[in-house]
Structure formats: structure tokens, C-alpha cells
Amino acid sequence: MMGNLLWIFVSAMVVNNFTLAYFLGLCPFMGVSGKIYTALRMGAANIFVLTVASLCAWFLNTVILPHAPFLRLISFILVIASAVQITEMVIKKVSPALFRALGIYLPLITTNCAILGMALFQTNRGYGFLEGIFFAWGAGAGLTLALVLMASIRETLELANVPEVAKGNAIVFLIAGMLSLAFMGFAGLLSS
């Protein structure tokens, strides 16, 4: 059991990294990977939302959707969006400090494809409650890792002499390709 959970976590984090192997959450990856500090906060907000989404998906999958599988997509997207909004309000009341830290990122993330992607993968693989949570944490840690790596490279890149034609998105994609290539080295890490 423990080994299985560990595999789910590590697989989602590095072997099948959400951003670098599944291309999920590319918008924040391209958009807010300029500074390490922002990348870290974005990652933390992601882990939080992913956990909420995993709980919602598990609840819907066990309680409602066996009777109406065709409502999966609609209920996932609506329930996850509302759940995140409600938790956002709760955090605002309970811990203003945490709210300021995650702040503007929460509503942004809700419609991010990594969140729905995680919920769908969790469903397709038939993960239970604990498995789902570990999958969400692994995915969140993976997103954070990719974001922070990218941000640290881009901070260095500002001092580098990038060819004029490669400036902007082109160089970011090429670097992402190299990171993705490096992450392929993690394959086979935990196989039996």
C-alpha cells in the first residue's frame, strides 16, 4: 500500500511530470515563470487547488457519477470551480496571511488544465481516496518543481546574450524541451 502511494507520488512528480511530460499547466509555466518567488507561490497555490480538486473528484466519482457518467465533465468543472471559490472565502476569513500569499493565483488556477487533467487522470486510473490525494500532491510538487526550475533558468537568462530571433517564447520552449529531456532520465526510477 505504502509503496503504491509512493509510486503514484513520484511518478506524478518527476517520471510523468505534469508540465514536462503531459504538457498540462503550460499557461502558468510560460506566464509566471519569470521570478523564482512568484513561481514558488504559484506552485503552492497549485498544490492547494489540486488537493481540493482531488477531494471533489473522489466525492463525485463515488457518490454521484456511477449513476450518471455522462455528467462527469460538467460536474467536475463546475464543482471544482465552486469548491475553490468557497475555500478561498474561508481562507480569507480564517487566515488573511495565507490568503495574501496565495491571493490572486487561486481564481486563475481553477480553470487551468492541470487541475481538470489531474481529476480526469485520477478517474481514468480508478484511484481511491488516498491514492487521489497522493496523486494530487505529486502533480502539484511536479508543477512547482518545473515552475521553479524554469524561473531560475529565466532569471539567469536575463543576463545572457540570447540571439535576437530566439527572444521571447522561442527560447523558453527550447529550454522547456531540454528540461523535459532531462526529466526523461527519471524513467524506470521505481519500477519493480
Add this chain to the structure above:
Amino acid sequence: MPRKTTPRQDLTRGVWRENPVLIQMLGLCPALAVTNTVVNAIAMGLATFFVLFFSSLLVATFKRLIPSEVRISAYILIIATFVTIVDMTLEAVVPEIHKALGAFIALIVVNCIILGRQEAFASKNTVPRALLDAVGTGFGFIIALLLMGGIREIFGYGSFLGFPLFGANYEPWIIFILPPGGFFTIGFILLALNWWQRRQEERAKAAELAEVAVGRAA
């Protein structure tokens, strides 16, 4: 504020000048994730096209009935309905392709292109113009996916649409059909686009200078 555009511009701008993927950098997730073969790219392109077309149709038709406070939820509801329809239809008709695309069909829901077109165009324009815009943007998306899929399949498998191109001695560049290949392919496409754009600009500048010189000489 919506700019004044002609119907012709509605149709053509999404195809190339404002291409959703290559210029606006939207919908990157499907453009990278399922373009390892041309067939997958076409299937994803057509599925997205279908969802975009019918969502625009509905949103433009009912735009006066949808209060602005709940419009985003209403758009998402409409989009998710059509995506589920596409998902089930593909699974029933072409199960092999459905298996290859996996969860990425359902992820069309969160494709920024579709929600973006509803919010920016379909909700503010007449039905025919919303449809022209949807067709143009949809074609632009398909073209971008075909470009990605073509490059990746030709190098990665040495084939196009499954037909071998280079004979048995060709050693495929497997990297192109793996995830890094997706990043590299779009990176190189952007490099080429930048290079082309800069050359155009330089030519325009050179022509201007030449004109000035001619004017002086005269």
C-alpha cells in the same frame, strides 16, 4: 472594445495573422500533447473545431438571454456539453483514436481558445459573424496542429499519415514523438516565424530607405 472588422477579416484573421496557437500562444496543451502523429493531430483539430463552432453558435444565439453575471458559467456549461458529446461520439465511432487521445479530448473544455472566442467575440456579435470567426479560428488551430503533427511524424516515425517516406534504412528520430520533441518542434517553428518576421521588417525598412534616396536624387 470590439474593433470594427469586415466579415472577411472575421474569417481570415484566425487562420494565420492571429493564429490561436502560433501567434497568440493559446491552446498549447493539446497542440503539444497529441501531435505525435498526423492522424491524432487531425482528430484533435476536428474535435476542437466542432466544439468551437457549436459553442459560438449557441452563445451568439442566446447572448441576450444570458445575464453577464453568470455568463462565464453558462459558457463553460455549453462548452462542457459539446465536449462530452464529442468525447462519447469519438469513443463510439473511432475507439482507437479515442484511446490514443485519452483524457485530452475531455480537456478541450479548458482550452483557452474556445472560452476566449466566446468572451471576446461570439457574445458581442451576430450569429453569422460569430460562426465565421469560429470557422477561421478553428482552421487556424487545425493548421497549427497539422504543422506540429506533420513535423513530428515525419522525423519521429519517418512516415506521413502512416505511409513510410524514407525507406527501411531510415533511423527514426524518436525524440520527436516523445514529450521533449513537442517543446523543440514548437520552439523551432517560433524561431522560423521570428526570423521571417524580422526579414520582412528589414525589407520594408530597406525599401523605405531606397525610396527616400530616390526622392533625394530626383
Add this chain to the structure above:
Amino acid sequence: MSPRKLPQAPQKGAEVSAWRLLATLGGAGALAGFLLVFVYQVTQPAIQAYKAKVLRESIQEVLKGPARWDTLYVLDDALTPAPPADANLATLERVFLGYDEAGDPMGFAITGAEPGYQDIIELIFGYDAESQLVLGMKVLSMKETPGLGDKIEKDSAFVAEFEGVSTPIAGVKPTRATGAANEVDMISGATISSRTVIAIINHKLERLGPMLQRYMEERT
């Protein structure tokens, strides 16, 4: 999603009642539900038929063409053809027992899944409980490296290694093969993927083997 696509502030003007908001969303929801139920009803037969076809073809392949088969459920360390009515059939582990034309059992078809090199490898294999031989193996789904790891599915020589191999299976490098009955040559360059395929079969039989044997004995 990019920030510029965020909802704008609601337009000021006519105040919209909560009742109308609810009515709009309710109406849209009802319409969506109606459409979806309709498409679901239309597509479901084809989807189920395809799933049944995939299962039938894979059982045919690993058991070498049985005339028919029974579905057995694993419940309380035993196999049963008829689980109690309150059991959830979708979550119970299943094996398939195939019969030939004369009605004699040909062997079990068993599915299994474990993490391979890249992701989960899922396969089905045929197994004769009396002789303890594997009859055949077919990979159902995997995401191993194209050109290397995917040979576990596409390399017919490797797949053929599993026909008639005795259990528990031992994976060996082709150069070190001794010709023993339980040896399977692993694919060079795809050691982890090959080892996973072997491990899936061994682990499954370790757990289910005694149950299968007991079922066959009680049958006669």
C-alpha cells in the same frame, strides 16, 4: 488561462434578479442534461460493443481460440462464478476460464498491471493451472519508450517467448540463456519493461495460482 481572459467586471445598468440568474443556469443545465442523455443513449451500445470486442479478442489470443468462456470473480480467497447480489461487480477482480469445443477447460485468462519503465503496463495472459504453463501474453496498454520499451507489445519474438513457458518465469539475457523451461529472453535495451511483464505474471500467479488450482480440483 491567461489573465486577459478573466471575467470583466459585470456591466452596470439594469439590476438582474437572482431569480433570473438561477433560471438561466437552470435552463441551460436542463438543456445540457437532455442533450447528453440523448447522445449517451445513442453512443453507449457501440462503446460497450467495442469494449466487449477488445476483451473477446484478447481472450481468444492468449487462450488460443476457446469456444466460450466463463467469468469468475475473486471473493474471499476463492473463485466464484456467481458472487452474492450485494457485491459490486465493477470493483471485484475477475479471471476468465475458457473451454474448447468439447466443453473441456483450456485455461484461465488473467489481467494484471504494474508500473513499468515510464508508466503502468497492463496485460492479459493465458494460464493452464494443471501444467502450470503460461499459454500466451498480450499487452493491453503501456506508454513505454517507442522503439525500445514498446517491443514488449510489438516484438512478436518476445511475445512468442511466453507461449508454453513454465512458471514462475525467469527473465534472462539472450546471451546467458540455458534453455530451461521457465526462461524468457529479455529484450536488450528494454530490460526494465521486459522484467515488468514477467513480474506482473509472476506476482499474479503467486497470489491467484493456489485459488485457480483449488477451483479446478473442486470442479471435477
